Amino acid sequence: MAESWRNRIVGHGAESPDRLAANPRNWRLHPKSQQDALVGVLADVGWVQDVVVNQTTGFILDGHLRVATALAAGQASIPVVYVDLTPDEEALILATLDPLGAMAEADTTQLRSLLADVTTDSAAVQTILTELAEAAEAATLREIDPDTRSKGMTVTTATTVRPVLALADVAVFDQAIQATGLDNRGEALMAICRAYLGETRAENR
Amino acid sequence: MPKTDNTTLRRKVTLRLALLREFPDPIVCEAYGGYGRIYDRCYRDLGPGVVFEKDELKAASLAVQRPHWAVYEGDCVSALAAGCGRHRPVNFFDVDPYGQPWPAIDAFLRSDRPHPDRLGIVVQDGLRQKVQLTGGRNIKSLIQTVQRWGADHLYEHYLEACRELMTDKAAEAGYDLRRWTGYYCGRQNALTHYAAVLTRSGGSR
Numbered sequence: 001m002a003e004s005w006r007n008r009i010v011g012h013g014a015e016s017p018d019r020l021a022a023n024p025r026n027w028r029l030h031p032k033s034q035q036d037a038l039v040g041v042l043a044d045v046g047w048v049q050d051v052v053v054n055q056t057t058g059f060i061l062d063g064h065l066r067v068a069t070a071l072a073a074g075q076a077s078i079p080v081v082y083v084d085l086t087p088d089e090e091a092l093i094l095a096t097l098d099p100l101g102a103m104a105e106a107d108t109t110q111l112r113s114l115l116a117d118v119t120t121d122s123a124a125v126q127t128i129l130t131e132l133a134e135a136a137e138a139a140t141l142r143e144i145d146p147d148t149r150s151k152g153m154t155v156t157t158a159t160t161v162r163p164v165l166a167l168a169d170v171a172v173f174d175q176a177i178q179a180t181g182l183d184n185r186g187e188a189l190m191a192i193c194r195a196y197l198g199e200t201r202a203e204n205r
Numbered sequence: 206m207p208k209t210d211n212t213t214l215r216r217k218v219t220l221r222l223a224l225l226r227e228f229p230d231p232i233v234c235e236a237y238g239g240y241g242r243i244y245d246r247c248y249r250d251l252g253p254g255v256v257f258e259k260d261e262l263k264a265a266s267l268a269v270q271r272p273h274w275a276v277y278e279g280d281c282v283s284a285l286a287a288g289c290g291r292h293r294p295v296n297f298f299d300v301d302p303y304g305q306p307w308p309a310i311d312a313f314l315r316s317d318r319p320h321p322d323r324l325g326i327v328v329q330d331g332l333r334q335k336v337q338l339t340g341g342r343n344i345k346s347l348i349q350t351v352q353r354w355g356a357d358h359l360y361e362h363y364l365e366a367c368r369e370l371m372t373d374k375a376a377e378a379g380y381d382l383r384r385w386t387g388y389y390c391g392r393q394n395a396l397t398h399y400a401a402v403l404t405r406s407g408g409s410r
Contacts, residue, residue, distance in 0.1 A: 106219045135216060138388035139223040141400060144368075161257075161279030161289055164268040 010055055010084045014077040017070040020051065023059040025094055030065045033124065038069055040122025050081035054090045061090060062097050108136040213391050214242065216398060217329060220386075221247045221299065224325045224400040227384070231325070234295040236281040236309040237302050238267045245270075254297075255290035257281035282308045291318035297325045304331045307346035307370070314378035320405075324380065326371070327400040333363045334395035364389065367399055375403045 051063030060067060061083065070078045085093065115133045120126055167173060182188040221243065225231055233254035235244065240263060248254065253273045257280075258264040264278035275293065277284055284290070298313055300306040306328045314320075332344060340356025341347040350366050351359055359366055364387045372382045380403035387399030 106222075108219065108223055134388075135219065138386060138398075139216070139219045139400075141223065141227065141384040141386045141402060144382060144385050161277045161284040161287075162264075164264045164276040164278045166265075166268040166272050 008083045008085055008089075009081055011082040012050065013080050013082065015051075015053075015080045017067045017075060017078050020053060020067050020078075020080070021059050022064055022067070023061065023090075023094060025091065026060070026064055027094070028064065028098060030068075033127065035065065035069065036124030037122070037128045038065055039073070040120060040125035042066075042069065042073075044120055044122055044125065047079050050079045052093075053080050053082050054085050055082045056085055057087060057090060059090065061085075061093055106136060106139070108139045111136045112140075213329075213396060216388075216390050217243060217301070218246045220398055220400050221327050223386075224327050224402070225297070227402055228297055228323070228325055231297040232293055232295050233297045233299060234290055234293070234313070235299045235301070236285065236306075236313070237300065238276070239263060239301065241267050241270045243299065243301065253293065255293050255295060257284055257289075282312045285309060285312035286316050288317045291316075294319040294321060296321040296323060297327075299327050301329045302331065304335075305344065305346055306330050307374075310371075310374060311346075314374055314380075320378070322405045324403040325400070326403065328367075328398065330367060330397040330399065331395070333360065333389065333397050334393070336360045336363055337395075364397055364399065367397060368401075371399070371401050375401070376406070379406050380404060381406050 049063075049066075051066055052061040053059070054061055063078075066078065111132065115129060115136065118129060120129065176192055177185050177188045180188040180191045182191060225247065231251055233248050233251060235248075235254065235256040238244070238256040238258035244256070244267075249271075253275070254271075255275045255277070256267055256271070257277045258267055259278070259280055261278055264276060267274075268276040275290055277289055295313075295318070298310075300309050302309065310326065310328070332341070332347065335341070335344060336347070337360045341351040341359045342356050344351075347359075347366075347370075350370055353369070354362055354366050367387060368382070368385055371385070375382045382401055383404045384402035385399065387397060390396050390398055
């Protein structure tokens with residue numbers, strides 16, 4: 001049985017936003033468009049996600065913008081989830097929480113279907129939804145009418161290109177080259193390759 | 206203008222994942238391997254492919270990142286033109302240069318290599334900014350496009366012009382352009398992303 005992942009959540013509550021401390025190591029910046037969109041969603045729907053606070057340090061781990069927005073809007077309290085992390089663990093979460101989420105890619109079909117059902121009165125939120133819809137639409141390939149003509153194909157000669165290989169043991173490469181007895185290393189490598197191909201074909205007959 | 210930004214990367218990934226859904230058994234060729242970020246997000250779980258990278262250090266890094274791929278250090282245009290990587294029946298061609306994609310697309314389509322019945326091409330095209338400044342007059346790969354659209358109108362219709370150009374190049378190589386999507390992105394919409402599904406002329410979709 002797989003080892004259980006620890007639950008570091010130690011409680012839930014509600015706090016006045018002016019009692020929550022911004023994390024001095026917070027690296028995220030929030031453009032005005034994001035702030036405006038968040039205000040729109042909070043006004044439309046309300047709180048659906050807790051601000052994460054590390055009980056050990058008292059600092060916010062996730063939710064700085066929500067706290068700032070709530071303060072600016074004169075909100076009396078916001079929902080909070082408390083976690084119990086060491087300072088090192090806090091740093092790890094602070095570094096990876098958003099980037100991990102940002103790694104999610106778009107299933108454009110699902111996204112278009114979802115956006116078709118989403119409405120809002122907030123202009124800022126509508127901007128984001130429109131951008132999402134445009135991006136999903138833009139990545140959708142469509143049938144077009146072919147326009148056929150036919151001309152020939154041309155071949156040109158090569159310039160220098162090097163195959164690049166990451167070898168665990170470079171020395172064996174040199175040993176094999178040397179074993180051919182050929183001074184020209186390029187010819188030696190070709191000889192090795194031809195010999196190998198010759199042996200492989202003979203085995204496969 | 207920075208060569209990339211987070212939004213652009215996310216949209217690149219979304220587009221590639223959308224195109225990959227059209228190919229149950231993709232065999233990928235990356236014309237410009239770069240730092241391998243697209244591979245990490247889109248191609249890591251696929252079978253062996255082919256990648257080109259001009260920068261020595263980046264190529265070495267790519268060889269470590271994907272030891273099962275054929276990694277080539279050198280100019281992808283001349284290497285592709287010579288048929289480099291033809292040992293793999295590539296059916297998914299990723300072109301993500303800093304500037305223009307058309308020489309690499311030409312080189313791939315015109316070279317001596319297995320050409321699948323169905324081919325996906327996904328592109329980041331950085332020419333639109335230059336077109337805005339010069340009308341495209343000094344861009345060799347767009348000479349005929351400028352003549353067709355006019356230097357004063359090409360910027361406004363750049364995406365449509367790219368679709369037309371892709372149709373032409375596909376036809377020259379014996380393909381029909383069957384499915385297409387594209388959009389502008391990046392700062393001041395200077396970048397153009399597009400994806401195409403090509404099928405052999407006279408073949409099924």
